Amino acid sequence: MVYCGGVAHRNQRLEHKSDVTGAAVTLDMAGTIELARMLQPDLKRIAVVAGTGLVDRYMLSLFQDVFKDYEGKLELIDLAGLPLDNLLERVSRLPASTVILYLALQRDGAGRIFSSSATMKMVSQKARVPLFNFIDTALGYGSVGGRMTQIYAMSRKAAEIALRVLSGESIASIEPTVIRDNPAMFDWRELKRWGIDENALPSGSIIRFREASLWDVYRWWVIGTFSFICLQTLLISLLVNNLIKRKRAEQEASRMRGELVHVARVSTVGQIGHNLAHEINQPLAAIRMNAEAARHMLGGVAPDLAQVREALDDIVADNKRAEGVVQRIRSLVKRTTPVHDQVDLNRIAAETIHMIEADAGSKGVTVNLDLANDLPPVHGDQVQLEQVALNLIVNAVEAVSQNQIPSRIVTVKTNREGEESVILCVSDTGAGVDQITADRLFEPFFTTKPQGMGLGLSISRAIAEAHGGSLSFASSLPRGATFCLRLPAVQPETRNTQQEG
Ligand code: ADP
Numbered sequence: 001m002v003y004c005g006g007v008a009h010r011n012q013r014l015e016h017k018s019d020v021t022g023a024a025v026t027l028d029m030a031g032t033i034e035l036a037r038m039l040q041p042d043l044k045r046i047a048v049v050a051g052t053g054l055v056d057r058y059m060l061s062l063f064q065d066v067f068k069d070y071e072g073k074l075e076l077i078d079l080a081g082l083p084l085d086n087l088l089e090r091v092s093r094l095p096a097s098t099v100i101l102y103l104a105l106q107r108d109g110a111g112r113i114f115s116s117s118a119t120m121k122m123v124s125q126k127a128r129v130p131l132f133n134f135i136d137t138a139l140g141y142g143s144v145g146g147r148m149t150q151i152y153a154m155s156r157k158a159a160e161i162a163l164r165v166l167s168g169e170s171i172a173s174i175e176p177t178v179i180r181d182n183p184a185m186f187d188w189r190e191l192k193r194w195g196i197d198e199n200a201l202p203s204g205s206i207i208r209f210r211e212a213s214l215w216d217v218y219r220w221w222v223i224g225t226f227s228f229i230c231l232q233t234l235l236i237s238l239l240v241n242n243l244i245k246r247k248r249a250e251q252e253a254s255r256m257r258g259e260l261v262h263v264a265r266v267s268t269v270g271q272i273g274h275n276l277a278h279e280i281n282q283p284l285a286a287i288r289m290n291a292e293a294a295r296h297m298l299g300g301v302a303p304d305l306a307q308v309r310e311a312l313d314d315i316v317a318d319n320k321r322a323e324g325v326v327q328r329i330r331s332l333v334k335r336t337t338p339v340h341d342q343v344d345l346n347r348i349a350a351e352t353i354h355m356i357e358a359d360a361g362s363k364g365v366t367v368n369l370d371l372a373n374d375l376p377p378v379h380g381d382q383v384q385l386e387q388v389a390l391n392l393i394v395n396a397v398e399a400v401s402q403n404q405i406p407s408r409i410v411t412v413k414t415n416r417e418g419e420e421s422v423i424l425c426v427s428d429t430g431a432g433v434d435q436i437t438a439d440r441l442f443e444p445f446f447t448t449k450p451q452g453m454g455l456g457l458s459i460s461r462a463i464a465e466a467h468g469g470s471l472s473f474a475s476s477l478p479r480g481a482t483f484c485l486r487l488p489a490v491q492p493e494t495r496n497t498q499q500e501g
Contacts, residue, residue, distance in 0.1 A: 002165060004158030007149075014176040021165075021174045023157035028182035029066045029101070031147030032134045033074075035184060036099045039144075039196055040130070045098040046070070047077035049087065049123060051105035051114070056080075059103035083110035084119065091127045100131040102143060117141040130194045136185060140209055144194060145186030154179045261463070264455040265387050266333055268394055279325045279358050283318035290314045328355055331383055342377040342490055343385060345414050345424050352389040353412060356397065364405045365397050370413040375422055376489040380467045385485075388463050388471070391456035392426035392483045398449070399430025399481065421469070422489050427482040432475055441473055460485070 003022030008014060010026055037043050046067075050060040060080050067076060077098065079090055086109065091100060105119045117138045124131045124142020133139070136148040157177050165171055184202050188210040191198065198207065215222070294311040297303050328351065353367055360367050378385075389412075396410040411427045433441065440446045442461050447454030457471070464471040469487035476482045 002158060002162045002171075004155055008178045008180075010180070012178070014178060016176055018172040021161060021171050021176050023154045023161065023177045023179065025149045025151065025154045025179045026182060027062065027134060027149050028147035029063055029134060030069065031182055031184075032132050033066070033070065033101065035146060035202070036101070036130075036132050037074075038202070039200060040097070040099060042097050043074065043099060045075040045077055045095065047079050047091070047094055047098055047100045047129075048103060049091075049100055049105060050080040050103040051107045051116075051119075052081050052109055052111070053104070053106035053113075055116075056104045056106055063101070063103055081109045084108040084112065084114070084122070088122060088126045091123055094127065094129050096129070098129045100127055100129060102131055102133040102138075104135075124190075130190070130196075134182070139185055139187055142190065143187060144190040144196065145184065145205075147182040148185045149182060150179045260455065261384070261387070261459055264391075264453065264459045267453055268387070268390055268456065269329060269333055278362075280322050283322040283325075286318045287315050287322075290318070334383075339381055339383075340379060341382065342495065343380055343382045344375065344377050345385070345422055345487070346371045346375050348382065348385050348389055349412050349414055349424055352386055352393055355390065356393050360397050360410070363397060363401050363408070365400055365408040365410060367393070367397075368409065368411045370411060372413075372415045375414055375416055376492075377495060378422055378467070378469075378487040379490050380487065384463045385467070385487075388460040388485055389424060389426070391460045392485070395456060395483075396426050396428035396430065396481070399428045402431065403429060416489065417486070419491075420489060421486050423484055423486050425482055425484040427476050427480060429476065429480040432479055432481050433473065438473065442471075457483075 001020045001022075003020065003024075006014065006022070006024035008024045008026050014024060033046065036046070048060070048063060048067075050056045050063070067074075070076075077094070079087055079100075080103075082090065084105075094100070100123065102120050102123065104116050105114060105123075106116050107113050108119075118141070120131070120133065120138055120143060121141040130144045131142055132146045133143040134146040134149055135151060137151045139145065139148065157179065161174055161177070164174060184205040186201060186205060186207050188207050190196075191207070201207075290311040294308050294315075297308050297311070349369065349371060353369055357367065393410065393412065400408040400410060407429050409429050411425075413425045413427070415423050415425075417423055437448060442457050443454070444458040445454040446458075461471040464485055464487070467487055469485065472484050472486070474482045474484070
């Protein structure tokens, strides 16, 4: 026979018969009362609940023994043996500074049979003071806690012994076991209900029925999600920052490019500058001569007014000429934002040559103009495209300047290439370009000239490409160099009709 459930005294050793063994427990009512006193320092009364069943009365007798030590220290409110209704009514009126010690209630004073834990729950619900108990299987039914008799541990032990016996071990060799430990156990919900601080519990206390907060349950989800959001925010802001920086750098780069284009243009104008001055001086001199002649005529006895009018007309015409030159220089040197419009390459070629004519003439260079008829317009910025033409023509004039006078020839030619593109080529009869130079022509700052900047061709190519076109080099035959600017033609259906050919 294997038993489960005897109550042993604290130091009692159980009798071991050769055919009976098992597991028992110890009770600790005094320890439970001490716990109640500790958690409620102003405790004055203890209300004891017990029924009229066998176990109920046995527990009551044990309690009466224990309580002898508390006579004079605690007042006893005896609620044992009452009918349940009566009991519930009594617990609802208990005064403060009281605790209920729940012993056992399997049968009430009216003889009705109950489950002890179910009645404990009813008592606890009605009670206005905390309830303590000392059986671990009843924890969770309304008791704050107590020094627990370990029914679960005892049952497990008895089951182990039974299994050993069943597997053939002799009972005589298996000593009965007493689970002597009565740990302090508490119901978390009741601690909260009565406002008992967890920190006030004795160390090593076991707390059951802890209700996990949302934080407890979802802590890792929350931390994980939060970290993810933080990380994502960080990544996004890094990315946005990066984007802003890149955009800034691109803006900055385009501004620098603009500055460079401008500097190059000013420098090219500088190269031909003294001849431009000559171009302005010519009309100014003519104006002065005409003005002096008119004054002289008016000083005469019978001035010829028709001749005076002619002189004045010449003055106006020369003034317009000078103004035109100044205007062109200004438009080239001016810092402008690119304007995109339909422009005519023939006009660009003619105006550029007009600008360089005096310079070329002074060097004994002949500039031939060979313009195609009905050249379709191109889409672009007039000033920038003029800059390309000017760079090419200035280079060509320089290249032929070393030749004998009759062969100092530069040809500027425009043409259409099918429907798709138009082309402006500047050819010269200079020394040409050797292979090593040819490979590096379009590199920024590449120059073979002592005063050169080496920017003209690289900027011209950049302008050509920004217009969706190209700038290429080829050797001329029998000698010299040809540079061609190729640009997409504006298609007939999108052509601006106001644009003159
Ligand atoms: P720069 O004229 O200031 O040197 P460019 O970029 O316009 O700068 O020209 C770069 C180089 O290309 C020149 O130094 C020269 O060696 C060569 N080059 C350009 N055009 C011609 C040409 N028509 N004939 C021979 N060489 C040329």
